[in-house]
Amino acid sequence: MPKSPTSAFVVAANRLPVDRVESEEGSAWRVSPGGLVTALEPVLRQKHGVWVGWPGAALDSYAPFTEDGLALVPIKLTAAETDRYYHGMSNSTLWPLYHDLIAKPAFHREWWEAYVKVNQRFATAAAEAAEPHATVWVQDYQLQLVPAMLRELRPDVRIGFFLHIPFPPTELFKQLPWRNRILEGLLGADLVGFQRPGGASNFARLVRLRLGHKTHRDRIVLPDGRQVHARSYPISIDFASLDALARQPEVAERAKQLRADLGDPEHILLGVDRLDYTKGIKQRLRAFGELIADGHVNVEDAVFVQVASPSRERVQQYQEVRDDLERWVGRINGDLGRIGHPAIHYLHASFPREEMAALFLAADLMVVTPFADGMNLVAKEYVTCRYDDTGALVLSEFAGASDELKQAFLVNPHDIDGLKHTMLAAMRAQPRELARRMRALRRQVREHDIAAWAESFLTDLETSGDHHRAAGSR
Numbered sequence: 001m002p003k004s005p006t007s008a009f010v011v012a013a014n015r016l017p018v019d020r021v022e023s024e025e026g027s028a029w030r031v032s033p034g035g036l037v038t039a040l041e042p043v044l045r046q047k048h049g050v051w052v053g054w055p056g057a058a059l060d061s062y063a064p065f066t067e068d069g070l071a072l073v074p075i076k077l078t079a080a081e082t083d084r085y086y087h088g089m090s091n092s093t094l095w096p097l098y099h100d101l102i103a104k105p106a107f108h109r110e111w112w113e114a115y116v117k118v119n120q121r122f123a124t125a126a127a128e129a130a131e132p133h134a135t136v137w138v139q140d141y142q143l144q145l146v147p148a149m150l151r152e153l154r155p156d157v158r159i160g161f162f163l164h165i166p167f168p169p170t171e172l173f174k175q176l177p178w179r180n181r182i183l184e185g186l187l188g189a190d191l192v193g194f195q196r197p198g199g200a201s202n203f204a205r206l207v208r209l210r211l212g213h214k215t216h217r218d219r220i221v222l223p224d225g226r227q228v229h230a231r232s233y234p235i236s237i238d239f240a241s242l243d244a245l246a247r248q249p250e251v252a253e254r255a256k257q258l259r260a261d262l263g264d265p266e267h268i269l270l271g272v273d274r275l276d277y278t279k280g281i282k283q284r285l286r287a288f289g290e291l292i293a294d295g296h297v298n299v300e301d302a303v304f305v306q307v308a309s310p311s312r313e314r315v316q317q318y319q320e321v322r323d324d325l326e327r328w329v330g331r332i333n334g335d336l337g338r339i340g341h342p343a344i345h346y347l348h349a350s351f352p353r354e355e356m357a358a359l360f361l362a363a364d365l366m367v368v369t370p371f372a373d374g375m376n377l378v379a380k381e382y383v384t385c386r387y388d389d390t391g392a393l394v395l396s397e398f399a400g401a402s403d404e405l406k407q408a409f410l411v412n413p414h415d416i417d418g419l420k421h422t423m424l425a426a427m428r429a430q431p432r433e434l435a436r437r438m439r440a441l442r443r444q445v446r447e448h449d450i451a452a453w454a455e456s457f458l459t460d461l462e463t464s465g466d467h468h469r470a471a472g473s474r
């Protein structure tokens with residue numbers, strides 16, 4: 001097997017930026033699902049780094065390879081590990097626990113054992129890819145043990161960790177049978193980053209209460225004198241490249257075509273999500289259905305396009321949420337649709353970037369209503385595409401993005417009446433008001449783009465942990 005590529009900058013994330021998919025035409029690589037990849041790919045490219053991750057399927061060869069100019073190190077998971085570490089511990093224990101128990105987490109010791117084993121494999125691969133004194137940036141809840149494991153193997157490297165999803169309050173985190181092990185795993189990093197300030201303070205509080213370490217605001221002092229910082233860094237997107245894509249004439253042409261295909265209604269509402277129970281998809285469609293049923297909206301003048309990309313389909317809770325959603329869509333269309341005018345266009349699919357940009361351009365109203373969400377980059381993508389300052393964003397106050405996108409129409413997705421009211425207000429708002437809001441939203445994303453996010457984290461990382469290094473070298 002060829003030797004692993006090495007770099008001064010290594011990213012370790014559960015998934016590689018590309019996913020192996022098998023179809024009738026054979027197998028091919030496609031962009032992996034989710035916001036993590038959208039955000040980190042440009043950072044890796046700029047830094048000529050190496051990305052360590054799972055390819056999403058079994059490969060014939062696990063030799064490192066280059067795809068679209070990115071140096072990739074694939075990690076092998078057996079079928080049992082995929083089941084226990086990925087579907088189990090990551091997505092049936094940690095995901096629901098960290099998202100406010102919207103679904104009930106399951107705790108199984110064999111899932112935990114697989115999680116430990118797979119985290120060790122990632123740590124070993126990252127240690128091999130890191131040049132002396134390199135920076136290794138570990139990503140997300142699937143790899144929370146990697147920082148400490150990596151420090152064991154490579155005390156010379158600088159280790160950053162970033163959690164892309166919410167970090168739960170102490171009362172919820174405490175339920176985890178392996179709570180201290182996770183905290184200790186994260187404390188292997190020099191800097192632990194969170195999306196929102198609340199996540200960072202929850203973590204520091206837990207470290208103080210459960211492990212008895214001293215904390216001074218965002219600084220944690222370990223018994224050996226090493227210091228770890230815990231801070232928030234709201235993640236973003238590559239504004240310039242998406243803005244440029246949206247301005248391409250072919251994208252505008254496609255947006256016009258989409259509007260025509262939808263019957264050129266007065267209002268096109270749009271939802272774009274991984275099909276996940278945290279996203280509040282049913283609630284927004286229900287609110288839209290009620291607006292039609294109440295007579296506030298005419299089905300011939302308004303249509304809702306919901307893109308729900310397939311996700312974690314082997315997990316039972318995801319199968320249930322899909323069945324439930326599809327029943328609802330059928331019901332709303334059956335009750336309220338007219339020939340040639342369904343209330344909802346539901347697409348269980350993922351689309352390439354160009355098609356997404358055209359959809360964002362075609363939509364008058366973007367509806368983002370998660371019950372809990374680390375950031376939600378779709379909200380930022382929508383405003384980035386609205387270069388003529390038109391369009392409205394309805395945004396859940398439980399999405400991390402609501403801290404920054406304050407000029408959105410903010411909603412509590414649990415409150416269906418409030419949701420109806422806010423969607424209607426956004427549909428009826430004057431163009432001047434919408435332009436004022438959109439200008440401010442776009443400015444926020446332009447000025448706080450992915451490059452600014454990475455730079456602020458990596459600059460802080462450079463100065464974090466120095467105390468330890470200096471002490472160690474004395």
Ligand code: F6P
Pocket residue numbers: 014015033034035036037140141164165311312
């Ligand atoms: O951003 C959260 C996240 O879970 C990422 O870690 C992940 O890559 C993405 O969503 C998509 O989920 P999955 O990799 O399980 O398909």
